Amino acid sequence: MILRFGYVSTALALWEASPSRTLTFTNWNKQEEEERSNKLLYLTEQNLKNTLRVLHYNIAHGIELYRMSSSLVPLATHPDVKWDFITPFKELFKEIGSLVQKHNLRVSFHPNQFTLFTSPQEHITANAIIDMTYHYNMLAAMGLHKDANINIHVGGMYGNKLEAMTRFHKNFVKLDKEIRMQTTLENDDKTYTAEETLQICEQQNIPMVFDYHHYWVNRQDENFEELLERIFATWERTGKVPKFHLSSPKSEKLIRAHADYVDIDFALPFIQALKAFGKSADIMIEAKLKDQAALRLVEQLGKLRGYKRVNGGAIEI
Numbered sequence: 001m002i003l004r005f006g007y008v009s010t011a012l013a014l015w016e017a018s019p020s021r022t023l024t025f026t027n028w029n030k031q032e033e034e035e036r037s038n039k040l041l042y043l044t045e046q047n048l049k050n051t052l053r054v055l056h057y058n059i060a061h062g063i064e065l066y067r068m069s070s071s072l073v074p075l076a077t078h079p080d081v082k083w084d085f086i087t088p089f090k091e092l093f094k095e096i097g098s099l100v101q102k103h104n105l106r107v108s109f110h111p112n113q114f115t116l117f118t119s120p121q122e123h124i125t126a127n128a129i130i131d132m133t134y135h136y137n138m139l140a141a142m143g144l145h146k147d148a149n150i151n152i153h154v155g156g157m158y159g160n161k162l163e164a165m166t167r168f169h170k171n172f173v174k175l176d177k178e179i180r181m182q183t184t185l186e187n188d189d190k191t192y193t194a195e196e197t198l199q200i201c202e203q204q205n206i207p208m209v210f211d212y213h214h215y216w217v218n219r220q221d222e223n224f225e226e227l228l229e230r231i232f233a234t235w236e237r238t239g240k241v242p243k244f245h246l247s248s249p250k251s252e253k254l255i256r257a258h259a260d261y262v263d264i265d266f267a268l269p270f271i272q273a274l275k276a277f278g279k280s281a282d283i284m285i286e287a288k289l290k291d292q293a294a295l296r297l298v299e300q301l302g303k304l305r306g307y308k309r310v311n312g313g314a315i316e317i
Helices: 025-030 033-060 087-102 122-142 161-172 194-204 212-217 224-234 264-277 290-302
Strands: 002-008 065-067 106-109 149-153 183-186 208-211 243-246 281-285 308-311 314-316
Touching: 002 290, 025 033, 033 065, 033 087, 065 281, 087 122, 106 122, 122 149, 161 194, 183 194, 194 208, 194 224, 208 212, 208 224, 212 243, 212 264, 224 264, 243 264, 264 290, 281 290, 290 308, 290 314
Parallel strands: 002 065, 002 281, 065 106, 106 149, 149 183, 183 208, 208 243, 243 281
Antiparallel strands: 002 314, 308 314
């Protein structure tokens, strides 16, 4: 079995390579029309070019798993801006997609925590649909819309978890089916446990992304080892290996915050459970030091008996 490791958004080893340069609506609103347009075009071009730089860095280091920034296009979903960000960068989007496909990379998006489908307020759901559509349209421009996933959390509880879960099912189907089929759900660190998230995934026939750190701080009587078979089953229709998230607590007091690196002692029970299950998996590292944290963990695992490093970001067990 193979475990592949990746990271989120920015390769810290690269100079000035942020793919998340942004512009606030307040600053946008202060500028003349031509200046507004030029600023949006400039920042988006920089973000897309830096995404290419990061992808080339990943290829050079044998890292095949990567989460792209949700902030590639500044103000893309703001109701008072709404601009055509596809046409001017059609070739750049295609170049990103071609590079991903050529090197068999696995990429994804993870919209922010405000993209949710449990709210009793209709405008929250409407905004979630707009945001999911924005991410899907970028994937379509890259030619990756049938392959890459958009990962979200279930959402808030709003005083009654059962009612909120019912609303999720009601609101989620308002999203275009093509986008729903590329969506994954992740257990969170405060509200929806792994078991609860898994139940929703099974009902909606969408894959579950299991977050071990979130499970560790937000679980009831569930044992994640006993959930693995069902979690893997949610991915069967995609033909892909399941994706997991891994980070470790920053401190005993700040247990929900992510540490700079992944504590291997914290991670090993999770890794060993996957080893015992015996099937390959992809693991997104969510540590603060991003690419450096992913590479360090792979190096540490590769030194353990029974674990063989086969690529910059992959371990064979």
